[in-house]
Amino acid sequence: MLESTPLVQSTPLVQPAKLGRVAAYEWSHRSAQVFIAAALVFTGVAVFVGDTFFLRLATEALIYAGLAMSVDLLLGVTGMLSLGQALFFGLGSYASTLVLKHVTPSFWVAMAVALAVGTVAGAIGAVLSIRARGVYFALITFGMAQVVSKVVYNTRSIGGSDGIIGIPVIKVNLLLFEVDTASPAGFFLLVLALVMLLYFGLAYLLRTPAGRVLVAVRTNEARVPFLGYQIRNARFLAFVVAADLAAFAGALYPMLRGFVSPELMYFNVSGDAVVTVVIGGLGTLIGPIYGSVVITALKSIIGTYTDHYPIVIGALFMLAVIAFPNGLMGAVDTLRARRKGGSP
């Protein structure tokens, strides 16, 4: 009925909204540079005053930013709303945990296994879901995460509802030097580097022919086959890469917190990632990173007064959907354009 897009569909050319960053083939990485600079200053200050709490919190924000980026690739770039992205995040975290605890305390092996798990699970998930569109796709992803989290919850051998604790602290070998995951500043900088790597990797992908087709699918799916591209391939690519991003980010989680639990796959984790992307700015790639920092900060600030920050964040989210469809980054772009006094 609804989402069964006919192949030939007339798209009335309504005046499109502001040109999103990703729609533009080249966009400035200024926001990314600003972010890196700010993060470095933050690290310096934190080390100077001897903070560990905020460094740990910021590391967590960056890890969740990785998950949010994977949602952005699906929703903001390709136009697929996933409500179960935490599934891959959780799988990545379990894979990394099991490797570190039972196989070898090697960072790189853990990351590689998490990526392999992400790829396989992503391919299976893609086969199950990408034929469906819009609401249906969202419901399948929702269902997938629900089902797998229940299975994990009930599987004693991987800790069941308790999850797994006692993940060892490891040393990350970076050839020239080593970083201890227990070192707040060291691990923060490592995660920062990795997440920015993901950002630049995605930005690169979106400048390749394959990446451009993803953008095209969101913008006007009906025309894409008539340019010579199979939509299923594009959606498959987006889904698997997104699963990899989420698994990659998830693999870092147990190194930070020392435990994993089935809750990492729950709907609220998937939902938070969607909220983060919308607030940060859909289809901007850097928006999810800023969004994650903003939301983590909000949670922590509001959290000192009340436990009920979801009310505030939810309200903010609805406001963003209604009034600021390009989120924080959209607002930044608008301001910047206005200051230049010209075109966006």
Add this chain to the structure above:
Amino acid sequence: MNQETPILEVRDLSVAFGPLVAVDRMSFSAQRGHITSVIGPNGAGKSTLFNLVSGALRPGSGAVLFDGADITRERPDRLVRRGLSRSFQITNLFAELPVVENLRLAAQVLESPWKALLPTSASKRTRDRVEELVERFKLEEKRDERAGFLSHGEQRRLEIAVALAGRPRLLLLDEPTQGMSHGDTLDTAELIRQVAQEASIILIEHDIDLVMNLSDNVVVMHQGRKLAEGPPQEVRGNPVVQAAYFGTQVHAEN
């Protein structure tokens, strides 16, 4: 392929939507290097015919041969890769994307799939094609404008350029001058004539003068069937066509 094989041959093609037979045992062929026009009153089944040929719809029966090869029920993306491309009657562009992006998306099929993960900017073939089209279709000043912000005439030009970007051997143009002013229509006719240098063309058109001027061959459709086929002057003189089409429908449409 041998020179005599028609670039497109349609054999007994039919499709029905419920009780309505939209295309009814339609047969015709289009010659290589020619401009073949399909005309007929609204609802004659012309656009449905295009949808069948371009893979947007699956025929109930019959066959389509492209350059001698059977392409019935082939997917649209495969057809494009084989050299059969189409434009749309209702502009069907990437409204949020700049003009050059629309063209680049269409032109990058020219590049080897092995380069799918190298930056687009590294593909000289794609880049050159985009620049060439921007110039030929007089879109230089609008190259970085979003397609949705172009004027109607510009969008119609871009629509053709996008369909042409992948260097098709056969180009199906669905009412390229739809909604255009007289002046724009003349310019477009000139463009189509140029395009015909590099691709065979099948054209759906309502502007009879344009059709008579441009076409090597004309196919007349009426109620899903072929009414007549032949060189423009012959078709114009055909009494059946006169009665069914030129006689009444032209007035009704204008």
Add this chain to the structure above:
Amino acid sequence: MGALVDYIQFVLVPQVFNGLTIGVAVILIALGLTIIFGLLDVFNMAHGEFYALGAYLGVTLAGRGVSFWLLLLLVPLLLVPVGILVDRALIQRVFHRKERHMLTMLLTFGLAGVMEDVFKAIYGANIIKPATPLTGGIDFLGNYFPTYRVFLLAVGALTIAGVWLVVNKTSFGAMVRAAAFDRQMAASLGVPVRRVYSATFAFGVALAALAGVLLAPLYSVFPTMGKDFILLAFTAVIVGGFGSVRGVVLGGLLLTQIQSLASLYVSPVWGDPIVFGIMVLVLFVRPQGIFGGKLGHA
């Protein structure tokens, strides 16, 4: 032979009956969901939370001495203005945009998060178990059926019949179907489309709230209760075909019976995977649902 009769009487019958109660619960929740989607194309992610809202309102009012029987009428009525407000304040604001499916889904998803937390803020995270208004049970052919569950089945059947009548036999239903069929044409025929949208949303939400009141004594009241039946309700709607009353009833019964009977043979852990498997299978084979069609075609 006797063993088989015993098996049927003491294993299958209670299980089918149990599945039937859950089936009615799922259908009551899914009815509003499917009606809202059928007309407005809005997939109401907050539907489970409206179900919870109904339950909480019921608990609160019962605490003030309102009788259970009055609640069955009062709570749905109270939800009508809430539904209209949500439609006006949120859904209509993005309704004209191109990606409205996505946007309304996001909005109602955001709303769900807020509502869940509001429940927590007001009532705490504890599980509230309202007293069962009907105690005792009925002996029938050697089987024991709790009275309240029998009552629930009866009310469920009545509600389903009522909804079917409203959609198919009233002038409101006719307007809803007209607007679902062709918004513009309905408007030109003098159907107040916007009001019909609001009313439909409110109607769907009121149904969820009724389900909340009815099911609270059986399944208890807690902030995340909306999530409990939602996968089943979503699937019932998908299997039944969006917008089809008959479809959602058949879909709901089918799913819950499958799940309930399957739990005799495999661990109940597999209940959700089975439901999910059916969802994926149906979307694969028949994206419009098994009994699918536009609103009012059933």
